[in-house]
Amino acid sequence: MTIAFMWAEAQDHLIGDRGQLPWHLPADLQHFKKTTLNQIVVMGRKTYAGMGKPLPQRTNIVLSRQADYSVVPGVLLLHNIDDVLAYAAAHPEQETIIIGGAAIFALFKDHVDRLYVTEIDAHFTGDxxxxxxxxxxxxxxxxxxxxxxxxxxxxxxxxxxxRLAK
Known part of the structure; x- marks a missing residue:
């Protein structure tokens, strides 16, 4: 089982602005697609809402504490980190890639094995x-x-x- 993070960040570690990326960088989107295709992607409900639809050809997991949060058919709604880790352990042939947002990254920071980061050498405004x-x-x-x-x-x-050996 491999847990990975994938994100793009600008200067000052900025990753978003009101639920969206503050930049348009097609090469990063292609890199993201190539890396996550046929893998498990895990996101919070705000990231999911910001995307507007599930990512095709990937297992989409939305992590939310809201028991009544609604996702489209085919998207897995899980409610805690243990459920995500259990799903990842049951599917070791796939990489489980955390794609945001900040609160979800923070939840998994002690479990992550691999980091995929796009570093953008530019300044943007965001939150x-x-x-x-x-x-x-x-x-x-x-x-x-x-x-x-x-x-x-x-x-x-x-x-x-x-991650170095523990």
Whole structure:
């Protein structure tokens, strides 16, 4: 079983603004799709509502304390971290990727094995930052500088980190 985080952040660890990404970076969206396809994605209800629909070709889990929260058929609604961890353990052939928001990342920070982060070297305004992580517990295992072009206007890079043995 692997628990991963996947997020994009701008300077000052900014990850969102009113439930949306504060930037448009198609290369990051493609990277996200490629990494999460056929995997399990876990999100909070605000992230789910901000997306407007489930992500295709992925197992979508919405984590919410609201027992009566409504999701579309095919989306799993779970109510606590233990239920998510049990689901992940029952599906070890898939990576369980936490995709937000900040409160959900904070819940799983002691359980995460792998980090996929897109670092955007630009400043944006927003209202949500990535919770602090113990970076000394991780080692960078992959790094790629992105190409700034007509569609991707900001300098960015993709980095992957793996938790060191406990």
């Amino acid at each position: 949500t930052v990535m919770p602090a992580l113990d970076w000394s517990a991780f080692k960078q295992v992959a790094f790629q500088v992105g190409v700034v072009d007509a569609n991707n206007h900001y300098p960015y890079s993709f980095a992957t980190y793996q």
